[in-house]
Amino acid sequence: MNSALALLVVPIAYTLYKRHLENARQYPLPPGPKKLPIVENLFHVPRGGYLWLDYAEMCRRYESNIxxxxxxxxSIIILNSAKAVSDLLDKRSSIYSSRPATVMLGELMGWGAAFIFRPNDEFWKAQRKIMNQxxxxTDPKRFHAQQxxxxHDLxxxxxxxxxxMKSLQTWAAVFIMDVTYGIQGEEAKPYLPTVMAALESMSVAGTPGAFYVDQIPILKYVPEWFLGADFKRKAREWAKLRVEMTESAFNVTKERVAKGIATPSLTSVALEQMDPNQDIAQQEELIKTASVTAYGGGSDTTVAALGxxxxxxxMHPEVQAKAHAELDKVLGPGDLPTFSDEPSLPYISAIVKEALRENPITPLAFPHQLTQDDIYEGYFLPKDSIIMPNVWSILHNEEEYPEPHLFNPSRFLDADGKLNPDIKDPASAVFGFGRRICPGRHIALASLWIAIxxxxxxxxxEPDLDEDGNPIPPKAEWYSGPTLFNHxxxxxxxxxxxxxxxxxxxGISLS
Known part of the structure; x- marks a missing residue:
């Protein structure tokens, strides 16, 4: 099969390669692995777990942050520093805000219309408007009561x-189901198995390099029974999960809106604000897509961060001791914190920041796409390049965060124990960049803060106990398969x- 594929892709690859060479005559491409004939760096692109570490090592090897x-x-460009990301994705966001088309995730699984994967077009802008409304x-208190x-249920x-982790998944999914669809409490739980499976499939399929069909689109025409085409079977099964996740909750909310009994939510508000003079089916499709994106983006990431x-x-009881001391100064016996306590609990806020920094939710941010040729620091950046910011490297920069391998919330505090505004907030990297920054980041941060x-x-x-009642030394183990999410x-x-x-x-007994 490999020989047949080579015959198919050689003419295409050679033409595109020649085009890049011609455009780059005046300025060189950024450094990177030596490109082989025809396949170029196909076998240099990391495909296992912890891709961010592989790319970070590659940047060290070539002594470049791009x-x-x-x-x-x-064309794939890795940005390994906050400066490079800011210079390009923030300051030049007009040409760095699109998304690359993905065959596996977008076409075969059907996620191409979703807000997070959609190119920077009118459909994307309309979805973002729905989410921002x-x-x-500007109204951070809107969801405080629900949070x-x-x-407290958690x-x-x-x-x-x-x-x-399973308990956290249920907590986050039930809350986001309420915010997105107005489906609350126990009523939300039957939806969770499908949602969790759909999100897992999305995180695997969205990982750059996970499937050859994204580099060789012609493979999408290979029949499912063909040797090596198991990705087609996966895509079919995963597409069913997407459809069920997209349709089921939306239809419940739509029916309740029609009956006038809907609980306020992203979906219900958007449905009630539809323009009767415009295409109703088109408006519903837009709302449906925005809603499922908000649900998916809000649940899995919050679970990973809180976990x-x-x-x-x-792993760090000394951090707990400091947090307990701070809480005891602010809260009375039996009192539970509220958001009004946040200014008085800087160490708790520092714990949230350090949790986001040490193990960022998406160590490789969702890829951007460059929409026109560009020049940066003397390098030629080709149009249609896939731009991948290495969030892990940004948040483990030793100059910004000394001893980055240590979990140390105090790094965010000044000498007086207050939050130090001079220390870069990890949230500035964790939730995306430029025009693709997550519109629900304030909800995620508030949920993390009140939960912790x-x-x-x-x-x-405390550690779990063995059968003899002795503490079992805790171990921190992380998912190592190909995925965009770090959990x-x-x-x-x-x-x-x-x-x-x-x-x-x-109101419970824990004895």
């Missing part, structure tokens, strides 16, 4: 959980109540 690879005519950053209520579950935070706290503050107010996070593997720990007042506050 490197170039190409594979069968696809439903989740305006506090769902967090507090009641955690002491009895034998799978922390990373809890795991870090488990509440968990630490109620509990000490810890399932782990166990104990949430030990700090006082009897916790039981009274939550």
């Amino acid at each position: 490197i170039h690879l190409s594979a069968l005519g696809n 439903a989740m305006p950053p 506090i209520s769902s967090t 507090l009641r579950v955690l002491p009895h959980s034998d799978d922390v 990373a935070g809890i795991l870090a706290l488990l 503050a509440s968990i630490l107010a109620c509990y000490t996070i 810890p593997l399932a782990f166990k720990c104990r949430f030990v109540p700090r006082s009897k007042d916790v039981e009274a506050s939550l």
Whole structure:
């Protein structure tokens, strides 16, 4: 099959390669691995787990924070520093804000219209408008009541959980289901298995280099039964998950809006604001796509970030001790934190920042696409290049964050114990860049803050016990398969109540 594929792609690859050479005569491409005849860097593109580490090592090897690879005519540019990302994705956002087309994820699985993967076109702008109207950053208090209520539900579950990550998935998914569709509590849970499976398939298929069909689009015409075409079977199965995730909750909300019984949500508000003089079916499709994108983007990322935070706290009891001391100064016995306490709890805010920094949710940001030829620092950047910001490298820069391998929330505090505005906030890199920055980032940050503050107010996070009652030394293990999302593997720990007042506050018995 490899020989047949080579015969198919040689003419295309050679033509595209010649075009790049002609355009680059005046300025060189950024440094990178030596390009082989025909296939160029096809075999240099990382395809395993921890791609961000592979690209970071590649940048060190070529002593450059911007490197170039190409594979069968696809130009790939890695940005390995905050400066390069800011200079291009922020300051030149008019030509760096599109998304590359993906065959596996976009065409075969059908996610191409979703806001997060959509090119920078009118359909994308319309989806962003819907999200900004439903989740305006200027109104951060809009979802505070729901965030506090769902967090209290989580507090009641955690002491009895034998799978922390699964409990967090349920917590985040139920909250986002409420915000996005107005489907609340127990009613939301039947939707979760499909949603989790769909998000996992999306994260795998969206990983650059995970499937050869994205480098060799003609492979999409290979029949499913053909040797080596198992990606077609996966795409078919994963497309079914997308359809179910997109349609089921939307149809429930649409029906409730028609009956006048819908709970306010992104979907219900958008449906109620439709223009009756415009194409209704087209407007509904736009709302449906925006809603499923908001749901998917909000649930999986929040779980990964909070899971990373809890795991870090488990590994660092000294950090918990400092957090408990701060909380005890601000809260009375049995009191649970609210958002009004945030200014008085800088160390809690520092823990959130450090959790985002140490293990960023998307260590490689979703790829951007360059829409015209550009020149940067003497290098030629070809039109249609896939631009990949290495968020992990940005947040592990030793000049910005000394000893970046250490979990140290105090790095964000000044000598007086207040948040230091001179230290770069990891949120500036974690939630995207330029015009593609996540519109719901303020909701995600608020959810993380209230969850971590509440968990630490109620509990000490301690290692699990073996059958003899001895603590099991905790280990931090992370998913290592090809994926865009960075998340810890399932782990166990104990949430030990700090006082009897916790039981009274939550209205439960933990004994």
